[in-house]
Amino acid sequence: MSSHPKDADGFYRLAQLDQVPDEDMLQVMMEDDGVEVDIALAMVDGQLYAFRDICPHMAFPLSIGYLEGTKLTCVGHAWTFDIKSGRALMPPIKKNLALYETKLDGENNVWVKVDPLF
Numbered sequence: 001m002s003s004h005p006k007d008a009d010g011f012y013r014l015a016q017l018d019q020v021p022d023e024d025m026l027q028v029m030m031e032d033d034g035v036e037v038d039i040a041l042a043m044v045d046g047q048l049y050a051f052r053d054i055c056p057h058m059a060f061p062l063s064i065g066y067l068e069g070t071k072l073t074c075v076g077h078a079w080t081f082d083i084k085s086g087r088a089l090m091p092p093i094k095k096n097l098a099l100y101e102t103k104l105d106g107e108n109n110v111w112v113k114v115d116p117l118f
């Protein structure tokens, strides 16, 4: 696992923007204060998203799932989520994704703050 620089605001530099595939996902493994965290980065309609790469059902990696717009289908048991809101889409599922805040710098580096937004 490569090390990822952390800035003063708590964002980690995880990738170059052109590494994030269009309408698809990239898995990045990183450490946050010594704890391994798998992150999925996704690009949909020119918008960058980041979320924990672990399905809240039975922990399959979400980045090997399928995207249709912002609707993500997990390959494990086909639960679906909206990566924009983090919400589970199939009632009665109530476990949402952990979304992360992202930002870009002037060199098109993708930075992610690992604290969950919700």
Ligand code: FES
Binding pocket: 055, 056, 057, 058, 059, 060, 074, 075, 076, 077, 078, 079
């Ligand atoms: S592990 Fe994702 S739906 Fe079961």
